[in-house]
Amino acid sequence: MPLKIYNSLTRQKEKFIPINPPYVGMYVCGPTVSGESHLGHARPYITFDVVLRYLTYLGYKVRYVRNITDAGHFEEEGREAEDKISKKALLEKVEPMELVHKYTNLFHWAMKQFNTLDPNIEPTATGHIVEQINMIEKIIEAGFAYVVNGSVYFDVKKYAATHNYGELSGRVLDDLLETTRALEGQDEKRNKADFALWKSAPQQHIMRWKSPWGEGFPGWHIECSAMATKYLGARFDIHGGGMDLLFPHHESEIAQSFICNHVQPAKYWMHNNMITINGKKMGKSYNNVIKLTEMFSGIHPLLTQAFSPMTIRFFILQTHYRSTLDFSSEALVAAEKGLKRLWEGYENLKKIKEENFDLPDDNDLDKKINSLLDELDEFMNDDFNTAKVLANLFEIVPVINSIKDGIIEKNVLSSKTLHRMKDALTVYLENILGLQSLSQNNETFDGVMQLLVDIRKEAKSKKDFFTSDKIRNQLAELGIEMKDEKDGNISWNAV
RNA sequence: GGUCCUGUGGCCGAGUGGUUAGGCAGAGCUCUGCAAAAGCUUCCACAGCGGUUCGAAUCCGCUCGGGACCUCCA
Numbered sequence: 001m002p003l004k005i006y007n008s009l010t011r012q013k014e015k016f017i018p019i020n021p022p023y024v025g026m027y028v029c030g031p032t033v034s035g036e037s038h039l040g041h042a043r044p045y046i047t048f049d050v051v052l053r054y055l056t057y058l059g060y061k062v063r064y065v066r067n068i069t070d071a072g073h074f075e076e077e078g079r080e081a082e083d084k085i086s087k088k089a090l091l092e093k094v095e096p097m098e099l100v101h102k103y104t105n106l107f108h109w110a111m112k113q114f115n116t117l118d119p120n121i122e123p124t125a126t127g128h129i130v131e132q133i134n135m136i137e138k139i140i141e142a143g144f145a146y147v148v149n150g151s152v153y154f155d156v157k158k159y160a161a162t163h164n165y166g167e168l169s170g171r172v173l174d175d176l177l178e179t180t181r182a183l184e185g186q187d188e189k190r191n192k193a194d195f196a197l198w199k200s201a202p203q204q205h206i207m208r209w210k211s212p213w214g215e216g217f218p219g220w221h222i223e224c225s226a227m228a229t230k231y232l233g234a235r236f237d238i239h240g241g242g243m244d245l246l247f248p249h250h251e252s253e254i255a256q257s258f259i260c261n262h263v264q265p266a267k268y269w270m271h272n273n274m275i276t277i278n279g280k281k282m283g284k285s286y287n288n289v290i291k292l293t294e295m296f297s298g299i300h301p302l303l304t305q306a307f308s309p310m311t312i313r314f315f316i317l318q319t320h321y322r323s324t325l326d327f328s329s330e331a332l333v334a335a336e337k338g339l340k341r342l343w344e345g346y347e348n349l350k351k352i353k354e355e356n357f358d359l360p361d362d363n364d365l366d367k368k369i370n371s372l373l374d375e376l377d378e379f380m381n382d383d384f385n386t387a388k389v390l391a392n393l394f395e396i397v398p399v400i401n402s403i404k405d406g407i408i409e410k411n412v413l414s415s416k417t418l419h420r421m422k423d424a425l426t427v428y429l430e431n432i433l434g435l436q437s438l439s440q441n442n443e444t445f446d447g448v449m450q451l452l453v454d455i456r457k458e459a460k461s462k463k464d465f466f467t468s469d470k471i472r473n474q475l476a477e478l479g480i481e482m483k484d485e486k487d488g489n490i491s492w493n494a495v
Numbered sequence: 496g497g498u499c500c501u502g503u504g505g506c507c508g509a510g511u512g513g514u515u516a517g518g519c520a521g522a523g524c525u526c527u528g529c530a531a532a533a534g535c536u537u538c539c540a541c542a543g544c545g546g547u548u549c550g551a552a553u554c555c556g557c558u559c560g561g562g563a564c565c566u567c568c569a
Contacts, residue, residue, distance in 0.1 A: 028569095029569075030569095032567080032568080037569090040568090045569080047569095166498095169498085169499090170498060170564095171497095171498070171564090171565075172497085172498075175497055175498070175565080176497095178496090178497080241569065242568080242569030243500095243564080243569080244563075244564070244568055244569065245568075245569070246564070247498095247565070248565085271569095272569070273569095274562085274563070274569075275569085276563095279561060279562065280561095281562075281563070281568090281569095283569085284567085284568070285566090285567085318507075318517085320508090320509075323509090324500090324501080324562075324563085325508085326508090328506075328507075330507080330520090331506065331507045331508085331519085332507095333506095333519075333520095334506070334507060334518060334519035334520080336519095337518080337519060338517085338518045338519065339518095341518085342518090344533095385509080387508070387509050387510095388509060390509095390517070390518080391518080392516090393517095394517055394518065395516090398535090401532090401534070402533085405533060407526095407533085460528085463528075468528090469529075472531085476530095476531090481531070481532085482531085483530090483531055483532050484527075484530085484531080484532085485532085486527085486532095486533080491532090
C-alpha cells in the first residue's frame with residue numbers, strides 16, 4: 001500500500017505522488033516569536049517532524065521549510081493597529097529584535113528537547129520584506145489589490161468572481177461578507193472579507209519598512225506565500241500547519257499565490273488538530289495555556305509533576321494527528337509510564353543475542369512478530385497513523401520481555417526474525433517516531449552505578465540484605481530504580 | 496447566526512460493517528530473601544432513540560452533549 005495523505009483541500013485521503021520525485025517540498029507555518037511556546041505549539045512541529053522523518057525513510061529527499069514570524073500581526077480586533085511584537089517590547093522595555101531573538105532561541109531550545117530535526121531553511125518574515133513587497137506589487141498589477149491611505153488590501157470579491165475563494169476552508173463568500181466582524185481599517189476596505197497585504201504604520205509603530213505605499217509592515221498572510229514561493233517554488237508538495245490556520249490564513253495564501261503564480265501553491269494541505277484542556281482549545285485567548293518551560297519544570301497549577309519532552313512527544317504521537325488530544329496531568333503520567341515500558345522493552349531487545357541461525361522463520365511466534373512488523377509501514381502509509389504503530393510496538397514488548405526472562409524459550413524465535421525486530425524497532429522508535437530514552441546518562445555516572453551494582457551483588461550473595469536494601473532504598477529516594485532480574489543480574493534506571 | 500468536526504470502558508485514546516486495538520489505572524495468579532519489574536489471566540465500552548443490513552462503535556435520520564473556525568492563533 002502506497003502512502004496516503006489526508007488532503008484538507010479535497011477532504012479525502014489521497015495517494016502521495018510528489019511533483020518531482022524523489023524531491024519533496026514541505027512548508028509548515030512556524031511560530032510567532034512574540035512569546036513563549038506552549039504545549040499546543042508542540043503538536044504541529046512534532047507532527048510534521050514525523051512526516052519529515054517518514055518521507056525520508058521512504059527515500060524522498062525533503063526540503064523542509066518552516067518560517068519564523070518575527071514581524072507583527074494585529075493583536076485584537078477593535079483596537080488600534082498594533083504590532084504584536086513591538087507592543088510587547090514596549091511593555092518589557094527591550095528592542096523588538098531583542099525579544100524576537102530571545103523567543104526564537106527559546107523555541108529552538110524546545111524543539112531540540114523534543115528531538116525534532118531542523119528545517120532545511122528557516123526563513124524569517126523580517127528577512128523577506130522585499131519578496132513580500134514584490135508579491136504585493138504583482139497582485140496590484142494584476143488588479144486584485146488596491147491601495148488606500150498607504151495600506152494595500154486584497155480584493156476578495158473580485159478574486160472570488162473568477163476563482164474559488166473558500167475551496168480549502170469551505171467558506172462561502174456571501175456568508176463572509178455578512179459575518180466578518182469590524183476590524184481596524186474596515187472602512188478602508190471595499191468589502192468586509194478583504195484582507196490586508198500591507199499596513200501603513202502609525203507613528204508609534206516601531207517595526208516599519210519602506211514600501212512603494214509608504215512606511216508600514218506586511219499584512220497577515222503574505223509572508224508565508226512569499227517565503228514558500230521563494231524556497232519551494234510556485235507549486236510544492238505539502239503545506240502544513242494547525243487546523244486553526246485553515247481560515248483565513250491558508251485560504252488567503254492560496255488566493256495570493258494564485259494571482260502571482262497562477263497555480264494552487266500546495267498539492268497536499270495537511271492540518272493537525274488542536275490540543276485541548278478540559279475540552280477547550282489551548283490558546284492565549286482562553287487563558288489556559290501551559291508553556292513548554294512549565295511542562296518541563298512541572299511548575300503550573302494543573303501539573304502534578306514535571307514532564308519530560310519525550311513524554312510529551314510520546315503523548316502526542318499516541319493520538320492520530322487529525323484528532324483533538326485532551327490534555328490532563330493524569331494522561332501525561334500514563335504516557336510517561338507507557339513510554340518507559342516501551343523503551344525498556346526496546347533496551348532489553350538490544351541485549352538479546354541472535355543464536356538460532358538455522359531455525360526457519362515460519363513458526364507461530366515468528367509469524368506473529370513478522371505480521372506486527374509488516375503492519376508498521378501500512379499504518380504509517382495510512383495518513384501517518386502513529387497511534388496504531390505504537391499499539392503494535394506495545395504488542396511486541398511482552399514477547400521481548402518473555403524471551404529475556406526465559407518464559408519463552410530462546411530457541412523458539414529465529415535469528416532472522418529477531419534481527420528484523422531489532423532493526424525495525426530502531427528504525428521506528430528512533431528514526432521515524434524520533435523517540436529517545438527518558439533517562440539521560442553519561443559514562444561517569446554509569447561507572448558509579450556499576451560500582452553500586454557490584455556492591456549490592458556481593459551483599460546479596462552473602463545474604464547481607466541490610467546492605468543490599470540500603471543501596472536500593474537510598475537510590476530510590478534519588479529517583480533511581482534498581483531491579484533484580486530473573487537471571488541474577490541487577491538493572492537500574494534513572495528517571 | 497453561518498460552516499465544519501465530534502461524543503468509545505475509571506482516565507487517554509485506535510478503530511477499514513462481522514475478529515482482543517493499545518497505554519495507564521483496578522483485580523487475581525506466577526516469579527521473588529523482600530521489593531520492584533516482568534509474565535499470564537481478568538473486570539469495565541461504543542451518548543440516546545429509530546432506521547438500513549443476515550450482521551453496526553462503524554452507514555443513514557432525529558434528539559441531546561462537546562468542540563473548532565467565522566478575529567491574531569499550532
